[in-house]
Amino acid sequence: MELELRHLRVVCAIADAGSVTKAASALGLAQPALTAQLQRIERALGGTLFERDRRGARVTPLGELVLARARVLLPAVKGLQDEATRLASAAGPQARYRIGAVNGPILGGLIRRITANHPAARVSTLASWSAAELADQVLSGRLDFVLVGACGDAPPATDTGLAWRVVAADPVFLLLPGHHELAGRDEVDLAELAGAQWVAAPGDGCFSDCHAAACARAGFTPKVLFETEVRGAIDLIESGDAVGLCQATLRPMAGLVTVPIAGAPLHWRQMLGWLPAGPAAGLAGQVWGYAIEAYLDAVRRNERYSAWLERNPDGKGPAL
Structure with a gap:
């Protein structure tokens, strides 16, 4: 599986919510479906992004690296999308x-x-x-x-x-x-x-x-x-x-x-x-x-x- 922008959004959502269950609710997904998605992302990256227990999900060192890159990439892509939309709209x-x-x-x-x-x-x-x-x-x-x-x-x-x-x-x-x-x-x-x-x-x-x-x-x-x-x-x-x-x-x-x-x-x-x-x-x-x-x-x-x-x-x- 190749890493995609939607996978970075999932990692950010879990980190922001502090747990997979809360992130699933915020994203409108079933908790098992989000858990399966996270497991696929971790396999693609070669390591664990979150340590999970009854208190929630805590970011691992690998997770910190991925989050740091995602916090830069996602806003940059959103800005590109907004500019492209404005240009397309201006074209009639x-x-x-x-x-x-x-x-x-x-x-x-x-x-x-x-x-x-x-x-x-x-x-x-x-x-x-x-x-x-x-x-x-x-x-x-x-x-x-x-x-x-x-x-x-x-x-x-x-x-x-x-x-x-x-x-x-x-x-x-x-x-x-x-x-x-x-x-x-x-x-x-x-x-x-x-x-x-x-x-x-x-x-x-x-x-x-x-x-x-x-x-x-x-x-x-x-x-x-x-x-x-x-x-x-x-x-x-x-x-x-x-x-x-x-x-x-x-x-x-x-x-x-x-x-x-x-x-x-x-x-x-x-x-x-x-x-x-x-x-x-x-x-x-x-x-x-x-x-x-x-x-x-x-x-x-x-x-x-x-x-x-x-x-x-x-x-x-x-x-x-």
Whole structure:
């Protein structure tokens, strides 16, 4: 893992708060998610940054060095971002839409609508599994909007101060191979998968913790959790070596089926983010409307989810 600005912000937040728990609350993250982030940062730097006990987190000598550099770098980068934003604003209205997205059902339909309604606009996209990385791209002036997901009612996995607007909220479904014994069911109780091996794509939010908590409420601990990129996860599920979770709007794929979980214990929100004072802020309402239309297209393509919404009219959906 390469050290990024968001990692320096995490180190500063923990040092300022005096504990990981308080820092997690200030950043809007789950404490286990922030702890895992800190451990990854420490592995990347080759040593411990904080000594932690019941009294809090105290900075180590290595932590002091990192903090000293971070206190210089972060304000300098923020100043650069502010100057770039002012320069971009002074250049007049932009005829471009630079959009970053974490894996989801909206991006394709959103791009189609922008290009159809604004044929002269320059449109570009950037994909990443990290919502925090994409948010940093907006702050640095390299992106105008981001489409990310967030678990349940949690905020996006970033402390960057972007404006966020919910596009839609959906239950999380199971993703099973077509030959799985539960694949033909209308819904499956999570407890029926107590002995299963699980696979997930990487992410920087609290979804893995929420998944583990839902399994605990169902009376078990997930047996194995493989983490791999999306294509690898699909291959493991299709071969029958693991089961997974997916957005209810996932486009149907040969050899795989999506199955609702009884009681809908997990939810996922699609969110649009932008810089409130940035040059693209005036286009946010327009892009949000296009995103909702793209989401509704994704729902119509998925017969199983459409049927579930008819049976569960309060199961959420677009943020209209």
